[in-house]
Amino acid sequence: MQVPWSPALEGAAQGRSAILAGSPGRRSSGRIGLSRQIVVGGVRDESECQDEITATISDLLSIPRGFAAAFLRHCQWDPEHLQNEWFSDEGRRIRSAVGLLTTSPAAGRHAITVPTALNDMPLTCAICFDAYAPGEMRSAGCSHYYCHGCWRGYVHVAVTDAGSGCLLLRCPDPPCRVPVVRELVDAVATGADRARYATFVVRSFVEEGTSRYVRWCPGPRCALAVRSRPGSGAYEVACRCNHVFCFRCGEEAHRPSSCDTTRAWVVKSTSEGETAKWVLANTKHCPKCKRAIEKNLGCNHMTCGAPCKHEFCWICLGSWKGHAGGYYRCNVYMANPSEFDEETTRREQAKASLERYLHYYERWCAHGASMKKARQDLDGLQGGGLDRVAEEMGRQPTEMDFLLEAYAQIVEARRVLRWTYAYVYYLDPERDEVKRRFCEYLQGVAEESLERLHRCAERKSDDEEGEAEVAFKFEEYVPKLSNLTRVTRSHFAKLVEGFESGLAEVVS
Structure with a gap:
């Protein structure tokens, strides 16, 4: 998704940059002119951006904002993709994919046009089986009504147990695929559940969107989202938490090293491959059982561990029985050392x-x-x-x-x-x-x-x-x-x- 960068958003971004540069308790600190971009982000900022995009689509398509958000999630928060999908067949395909009715049930008594409609006649809740007067039950936009208490419990279980899956919540009626959207959640859920749901919406916007301009800050203990302005050319960004990172790969800022080089270096510096190379460079193999042995004392008389127990010379790898010299020197003349050349070369190269x-x-x-x-x-x-x-x-x-x-x-x-x-x-x-x-x-x-x-x-x-x-x-x-x-x-x-x-x- 390319986030629409309207003049209003441009001004908002500039305003947020000013807030970052002069945030409370901190003075503006200079940067060194390496295409560094100080980027202001955060859950609140991205929520505002997500709300603005949703409102734009809602006005354009003349649909409730909750349904607009459902369509945007289906299109990975790409408004251009959504518009192409919608106007290609008057929204029939995308309505069906999201779970909304493709034709209006206007002929029926309970035709629904909003995702939080109240019942206009006495009904019985299909979950608790209690009877309710008009205006005491709600629908997700279909013809299935439930009381506020049952809706509240239904939403609570979803935001608590399903995590981000709560954004895919459907009408409780098993055959019905109509989505439960933000307006209904706000109308029936507790304050804590509304806050959790809102957090999952922002996560969806940041993580599921195709935008290359929004991502979470990878800084330790940082929960902020960071947005880079389109067309800026900068790919090293500074979060509000002072963590500076590469917007392309998410690693710490690494200019002039490329992202590929940086990944390779990070893997190399943290992998066990170098440990293996150290073993190769600092150990020799027992001539009998081929087990790697490290020399940790000055004596050249080596004894392999059990069960091998082979005794050999550290310098020439020959059997110790054939040595006439002392324990601390090898006086065996190697007339033909070619058999050791390959291993010696390999060890020296390592x-x-x-x-x-x-x-x-x-x-x-x-x-x-x-x-x-x-x-x-x-x-x-x-x-x-x-x-x-x-x-x-x-x-x-x-x-x-x-x-x-x-x-x-x-x-x-x-x-x-x-x-x-x-x-x-x-x-x-x-x-x-x-x-x-x-x-x-x-x-x-x-x-x-x-x-x-x-x-x-x-x-x-x-x-x-x-x-x-x-x-x-x-x-x-x-x-x-x-x-x-x-x-x-x-x-x-x-x-x-x-x-x-x-x-x-x-x-x-």
């Missing part, structure tokens, strides 16, 4: 591969930890720490926004640097050697600029020793830190641009 992986993994983790710490520092400043710093310096808090900009830049730069290591890891070690060297050059320049900025933000000197405390003068510090922020932003923008272009200038 060890080299593991060392290469660990080189990038350790740096990926290190920048991740630094990013987390910088994020905590930024949150601390936004949560009141900035006011204390301003007070210490005899300044107004509004004069300290440059410090927030610097820390926001540090957080973002750490994130970018982190994912450059995943990017470089998947370059071919032989074919992409020149590209790898250029990547490392860009990494070095950007990282040097970042470290200079980080030291300055923490009020440390950036001289060669890096230990003398800065004579802290506000008038000198502001332009210095602001300039370092701009320089770092420029370096990282060039780094991202180069990596995402595939380093075409190097290849060509």
Whole structure:
């Protein structure tokens, strides 16, 4: 579904963005110009959007909103698809699919035109078998009436036990397929059940819709939905909870690494495959039973575990009985070591591969930890720490926004640097050697600029020793830190641009 982006929605989105940028207790923090889009979302926002789309379809087709919502769910919340379906055969096919009558039963006494119609004559409830006066029973839009108490219990069981299946609830009469829609739920259910039902409607809108512009924030303990504006070109978004993620794949923001590379790296860094590779690189197989053995002491005299108990030399893998030397050296001359060449080569290759992986993994983790710490520092400043710093310096808090900009830049730069290591890891070690060297050059320049900025933000000197405390003068510090922020932003923008272009200038 492409969410209709009307001028009204455009204005609403801009208004919500303003709310995010200046939400209570937080000042606006700058971003580093990498097509980052701050996106405002949330259950309430998406509920409003869903209501607006439903109202538009209701007015267009002259049908109750509950039925309009049922049609939209059937069409995966795609209003264009719904309109095509409706006008192709005057709605007969989609009415039948949803469960509404395809022809009006106007000839009958109980022809229903609304999904919450009250009975106009005394009737007996088909569930509790009590008699009710006119106006005390309701219908889902068919000719089957039930009392409010039975409807209330019916809806309660659905929203409690069926979960999102409550949106597919039908008339209690077994042969009847008429849907129970929002208006009827609101008319008969308790407040708690109405709230649960509304939550399932929003979940349906976000999860079942074909829209590429709405999805749940994957941040820990976050229950907000996030919407990206169509045509913005941005695919890294920031939720209200401060979690920044890729709108395409749902992983944490990972520029300049592609979504495919990121998925592969995440799987690799969390899988047991690397454990197996470590075993291959750091163990040898018993020559007799072929079980993997790790050498954990200095002695070369190895004894395989029960029931094998084979004794052999760790260095040459020969039987220990044939050794005349001491326990800590092997003096057996291998006249023809060809039988061990294949295993030795395989082991050395595995060890080299593991060392290469660990080189990038350790740096990926290190920048991740630094990013987390910088994020905590930024949150601390936004949560009141900035006011204390301003007070210490005899300044107004509004004069300290440059410090927030610097820390926001540090957080973002750490994130970018982190994912450059995943990017470089998947370059071919032989074919992409020149590209790898250029990547490392860009990494070095950007990282040097970042470290200079980080030291300055923490009020440390950036001289060669890096230990003398800065004579802290506000008038000198502001332009210095602001300039370092701009320089770092420029370096990282060039780094991202180069990596995402595939380093075409190097290849060509």
